[in-house]
Amino acid sequence: MNVESTRLANGLTVVTDTMPGIESVAIGVWVRSGSRNEGEAEHGVAHLLEHMAFKGTRKRTARRIAEEIENVGGEMNASTSTETTAYYARVLKDDVPLAVDILADILTESLFDEEELAREQNVILQEIGAASDTPDDIVYDHFAETAFRGQTIGRPILGTPETVLSFTPAQLRRYLETHYTADRLIVVAAGAVDHDDLVEQVEQRFRSLAPMPANTPDLTPAVYTGGDFRHERELMDAQVLIGFEGRPYHARDFYASQVLANILGGGMSSRLFQEVRELRGLCYSIYAFHWGFSDSGIFGIHAATGSKDLPILVPVILDELRKATGDIDQSEIERSRAQIRAALLMSQESPAARAGQVARQMLLYGRPISNDELMDRLENITPGRLTDLAGRLFFDTTPTFASIGPLEGLMDFDAVSGTLSTGTTATAAAG
Incomplete structure (x- = not known):
């Protein structure tokens, strides 16, 4: 990794990951919000913003x-997640100054015109409607809401029609001024980029950012609750x-949890x-x-199946979780490591993936982490x-259950909880 980092006087951090032999640059601004x-x-205001x-x-x-960006063959996009927001562009190396200028412009000089706002609110209402019509998407929203009941960490990112x-x-x-301050922003570029040149450009264009807000609201700690959500459709x-309940990024068991999921x-x-799909044919995914x-975190299993296989699906999954608490082979760990390593190295052939990885590491750990x-x-x-770890994950906390579709025959939540708390064989209980 050819990673360099500079912290500007106003608190904004600039990081570059130089990749020899390519002609493009992926550049973005990541916000710790x-x-x-x-x-x-x-x-829903973070996503609307x-x-x-x-x-x-x-x-x-908006048209300009x-x-x-498209006049030079580049592209721009943005995304909102639970704890971060990102604005990014992909351009040829000679067009980095233009990308920096546009990114700075949209984050420091936006007008928020009322007519544009009304149009975009309508766009997001359509996005909310599309998500509601996609069961394999909306079930994740209900899953997070159930895992963290009554908390912002569990709320759908899009908001509701009423709030939007x-x-x-x-x-x-007001939200921009509170959360988009220099101490919360990281500019990251990967590809054919010169670190000193980028620092100079960012320092010039982002100098108007306030170092930090006068009064930043404290983040309410997450409290995992678990529970049951079912929607018959x-x-x-x-x-x-x-x-x-999973593990936060800084926990000792975070990487072990990733390996266990693999x-x-x-x-x-x-x-x-192998057990549920290949040997038993109980689901297609x-x-x-x-x-x-x-x-905090969430460890989860997602399955999609027809109604006739639903009664036995969950018991078989629970039995596989129970087996993981008693026996895991070294060869499985080696295979998981190989998968993680291959995914890591393959992703680093892409400037966009490398920029995103470095940005996440800087936001979470305050420094880049080598392979x-x-x-x-x-x-x-x-x-x-x-x-x-499997024993503590699966048997020491209340499970979270979320399901949508034809649910007749789906294992009762109390039966799921009872099976997990006692460690009994679920398939035998299901007959």
Whole structure:
């Protein structure tokens, strides 16, 4: 890694990852603020602000923003997550100054015109409607809401139709001034980029950013609750999510949780895929995942199946979780490490992926982490450590259950909880 980092006088950090032999640059601004930073009356404002940043500034119309970047063959986009928001561009190396200028313009000079706001609110209402019509998407929203009941960390990022329509230009400006301060922003570029040149450009264009707000609201700590959500709908398939309290990024077991998720449901050779899909044919899709946040996490399994296989699906999954608490083979760990290493190295052939990876590391750890260090963290993971982790993950906390579709025959939540708390064989209980 050819990573350099500079912290400007106003607190903004500039990081570059130079990649010899390519002609393009991926550059972006990552903000340490997402949907979780919203107040009670601000549900959806972070995502709306991300949209509105492209809708006109003091010197550029929305159309001009799009035309200027596309006139040089570049592209721009943005995304909002639970704890961060990102604005990024991909351009040829000679066009980096233009990308910096546009990114600075949309983040420091946006107008938030009322007519543009009304149009974009309508766009997001359509986005919310589309998500509601997509069961394999909306089930994740219900899953997060159930895992963290009544908390901003569990709320859907898009907001609700009522909250989205309630926002005014003044509210957008207030959120921007509170959360988009220099101490919360990181500019990252990867590819054919010169560090000193980029620092000079960023220092010139982002100098108007306030170092930090006068009064930043404290982030409410996440409290995992777990629970049950079921929505009976006339669909061809049922979407089922089973989850448990995961580990935050800084926890010792974070990387072990990633490896365990890989072993259980990270590919075609994983335990759940082989047992549930290949040997039993109980579903057409199944995988495991681990989401880490700054102070909590979720370990989950998602499966999609027809109604006739639903009664036995969850018991078989629970039995595989129970087996993981007693026996994990070293060969499974080695395979998981190889998958993680290959994914890491393959992603680093892309400037956009490298910029995103460095940005996340800077936001979470305050420094870039080398590939060797990442792999070293995986070297200390043993079968005994994983079986111990599995026992604590699956049997020491209330599960989270979310399902949508034809749910007749789906295992009762109390039965799921009882099976996990006692460690009994679920398939035998299901008959």
